[in-house]
Amino acid sequence: MDFDDLIEEVAAPEKRAGKVADGIEHKLHEGAVMIAYAMHLLRTTDANHVRIHPDGEHGKRFDFVAWLARRGFVKTTSTGTTTYGGEYWHPDGWRITIHPSSGKGDVVAEIGNHIISAECKGGIINTRHSGQVSRLYKGLCETVGLLMASENPGRQVAVVPYTESTLRLARRMAPRCA
Numbered sequence: 001m002d003f004d005d006l007i008e009e010v011a012a013p014e015k016r017a018g019k020v021a022d023g024i025e026h027k028l029h030e031g032a033v034m035i036a037y038a039m040h041l042l043r044t045t046d047a048n049h050v051r052i053h054p055d056g057e058h059g060k061r062f063d064f065v066a067w068l069a070r071r072g073f074v075k076t077t078s079t080g081t082t083t084y085g086g087e088y089w090h091p092d093g094w095r096i097t098i099h100p101s102s103g104k105g106d107v108v109a110e111i112g113n114h115i116i117s118a119e120c121k122g123g124i125i126n127t128r129h130s131g132q133v134s135r136l137y138k139g140l141c142e143t144v145g146l147l148m149a150s151e152n153p154g155r156q157v158a159v160v161p162y163t164e165s166t167l168r169l170a171r172r173m174a175p176r177c178a
Contacts, residue, residue, distance in 0.1 A: 003036060003039070005067070006028060006032040006035065006036055006067070007026045007028055007032070008027045008028075008029065008032075009024050009025070009027075010024065010025055010027060011023060011024060011025075012024065012127075016127065016129045016132065019128045019129035019132075020124075020126050020127050025124045025126065025127060026124065026125050026126040027123070027125075028123060028124075028125050029058070029062045030057075030058050030062075030106075030120055030121055030122040031059065031061060031062030031064060032062050032067075033160070033161065034106050034107050034120045034159075035052065035062070035067060037120060037157075037159045038050040038052055038096055038107050038109075039071075041107070041109045041111070041116065045109070045111045046112060047109040047110065047111045047116075048093055049094075049095040049097070049110070050094075050097075050107060051096075051097045051099060051104075051108045051109070052064075052096060052097070052098045052099070052106065052107055053099055053100065053101050053102065053104045053106055053107075054084075054098065054100055055100065056082070056100065059082050059083075063084075064084040064098055065083060065084050068088050068096065071090070072090055072091055073089065073090045073094075073096065074088065074089050074090075075087070075088050076089050079097075079099050079100075080099065080100055084098055084100075085099060086098060104152075105117035105119065105150070105152050106118055106119050106120040106159075108152075114154055114155060115152070115153050115154030115155070116154060116155050116157060117147075117150070117154055117155070117156050117157070118156070118157040118158070118159045119142075119143040119147050119156075119158055120159040120160070121139030121140065121142060121143050121159075121161075122139070122160075123135055123136040123139055123160070123161050123163075124136075125161045125163055133163075133165050136160065136163060136166050137165060137166070139160050139166075140158060140160045140170060141173075143160060144158050
């Protein structure tokens with residue numbers, strides 16, 4: 001499966017255009033990070049059902065329905081008032097439930113007897129702009145803080161775009177988070 005379409009390419013604002021190649025920013029929206037992590041769990045673990053809990057802004061910035069349909073998922077039920085809330089099935093037996101709600105973890109899956117709960121943040125992944133790099137840092141710090149403050153059972157995972165700066169910060173934070 002190809003996941004390149006998770007990244008939105010947009011012209012950078014004038015002040016940031018010199019900080020990205022060809023003046024084009026590569027944005028990985030939070031909804032895209034959620035779906036990428038959900039697919040990672042389905043493809044690399046024994047999980048066959050993953051729940052995603054986006055807020056309303058995530059659905060405005062990322063088209064869950066179209067992305068899943070392009071990957072062979074079929075929406076079988078609807079949940080809530082959004083167009084993307086509901087249950088999606090894939091011919092491989094995978095199931096993704098999208099239920100817009102807060103406080104439940106962005107991505108949740110049961111793998112065997114274990115629960116994985118992830119908090120996700122997005123950002124611009126190809127920038128050298130100090131403000132945008134700082135936002136990636138802040139996103140990682142925020143996800144770790146949300147995980148520490150939550151009472152979700154099981155393993156808790158912070159999921160952010162993979163960049164040199166987020167990797168550097170994650171390595172510094174790992175011993176304290178363990």
